[in-house]
Amino acid sequence: MxxxxxxxxxxxxxxxxxxxxxxxxxxxxxxxxxxxxxxxxxxxxxxxxxxxxxxxxxxxxxxxxxxxxxxxxxxxxxxxxxxxxxxxxxxxxxxxxxGEEANEKENELQELRDIWARWDEGTKQLFYQSYGDISYLLDIKVDKHLFRVMVQFWNSAYKCFTFGEVDLVPTVEEYTVLLRCPKVQVRKTFTRVFNGQTFAKKLMNISGMSEPWVTTRIQQKGDSKCILWENLRDLVLTHPDERKRVDIFVLIICGLVIFPKALRHVDEAITDLFDRLEKGITPVLAILVETFRSLSTCLKIGEGWFIGCAQLLMVWFHGPFWKVDKVSYKVFSEGYSPLKEEVAIQRREDISEEMWMEIL
Structure with missing residues (x-):
């Protein structure tokens, strides 16, 4: 201390x-x-x-x-x-x-990784069949030095990264391949549609818990409602329904990793995203929109809370620059997982911001 x-x-x-x-x-x-x-x-x-x-x-x-x-x-x-x-x-x-803010976020991710490690193979397969490779996002490391430098190369006017004379931008197709979610239909795009259900009702449907249990745990943060992620974590650990445990686990990943709007909380908007995932509607466009918006905000004010999925952005970035002598046949197989491959790659963590600036 x-x-x-x-x-x-x-x-x-x-x-x-x-x-x-x-x-x-x-x-x-x-x-x-x-x-x-x-x-x-x-x-x-x-x-x-x-x-x-x-x-x-x-x-x-x-x-x-x-x-x-x-x-x-x-x-x-x-x-x-x-x-x-x-x-x-x-x-x-x-x-x-x-500095402790980042440490606390890492502790949250570690708790989720520990829960995943304790699941048996049957539960994990149920997860993969419904939500694809989203769980690998928990193991993707975000290089904070590289990320800060990447923000400086973001072109807010054209919504792309500009490295010298080269413009690069993540696409819907690329992110769809990374997530590899069987339920998602690429032609169905995520949009927020008001369906009349309250946040409490949505949480009840997802978790299977009673209205009193849900309402006593909902909090107001700013202009939106949310729930502490610890409340959902406890459900994942104790819920008797395996399907519900998987669904709640995905809800936490969406709230802490894909759309980390509020520290330690899962925001109300995440339940809309989850509902669309259940219907096979791709969340990729919404992820990209929030990524572009957050990059522009961080570039404008010089700091800020990034509300996009930094893990996906890191994996996408390494793609065009990662040189290999041979391309494995696995890349072309139906079961190939880019996120799983990324987790297995050992990347250097000692490159400073100054060095990344010079490289890019």
Whole structure:
């Protein structure tokens, strides 16, 4: 545990295992109290006093947003620190360094990999027959250095990657081959259609759980509803119906890997995607649209939460640049799995962003 935590706060920080049921999580650089303040105001946990006392110079470096007075900044505000400490003691908020966000996501994926490893061959075959190679996405590593550099080569105007004089863009056909989902009919395209069902009703249909069980676990995040992925994970571990366990597992993969809209949560929109998968409608177009949109957003603001499927993008990217001496006959067989092949390939992880920039 970093020593800075002990020096900034009068009592010890909670251990990572104690953050499971937190209502608010903040990821920031070091202890950026101004960032924490903004999140608390956004979540409605604290009232923004500047809305009451207008005319204050909030740009003054000695202005404290918490007290709405000048004379000290919020970073050195002892009263705000004590308030945060009380909130942490009550497990109302958790403060993480930005690097821990990626670690937490990796922990989620590892839990899913462990569940998959414990399944017998019969359950895995049931999964493959319905949802193809989606499970391999759990084992695809995302090179963060390469990904950051790729964003810089994204052309928002033409919606493609431009490497010198070469333009490259993932296509519906390429992503369809990667996912290799037997249920999907390429000519059927995923579109969101309002069918009148509530989020709770959709979850009930997918999970087979009662309305009280579902409604008590639905949360509101921003303008959409969602459910903690841990609630769904517990169902995968304990549900008596094998088919339901497989369906819920796919729902989690869609929410955490394919459309990771909210950290640790499966968003309401994912149930629409799942419903279309059940009907054999391809989700590829929706995946590509969200990928292009997120790439453009990340390029514009220089950072941000990527809501596309980074794993699929990585596999697609390596395709045109991966040189082999011989092409295996397996590539042309019906049972060939590009994602499975990617998992087996050992790629270098020590290439810096500067080196990738020079290479590309």
């Amino acid at each position: 970093p020593e800075t935590r002990g020096t900034l706060w009068k009592t010890a920080w909670p251990s990572k295992g104690e953050f499971k049921d937190l209502s608010i999580r903040v990821f920031c650089d070091l202890m950026a109290l101004a960032k924490i303040w903004e999140v608390l105001v956004e979540k409605g946990s604290l009232c923004h006093l500047n809305r009451v006392f207008e005319g204050r110079n909030t740009k003054d470096p000695s202005f404290c947003e918490f007290h709405s007075i000048e004379g000290h900044d919020i970073q050195s505000c002892e009263e705000f620190r004590r308030l945060l400490q009380n909130m942490m003691d009550n497990k109302e908020i958790g403060i993480f360094y930005k």
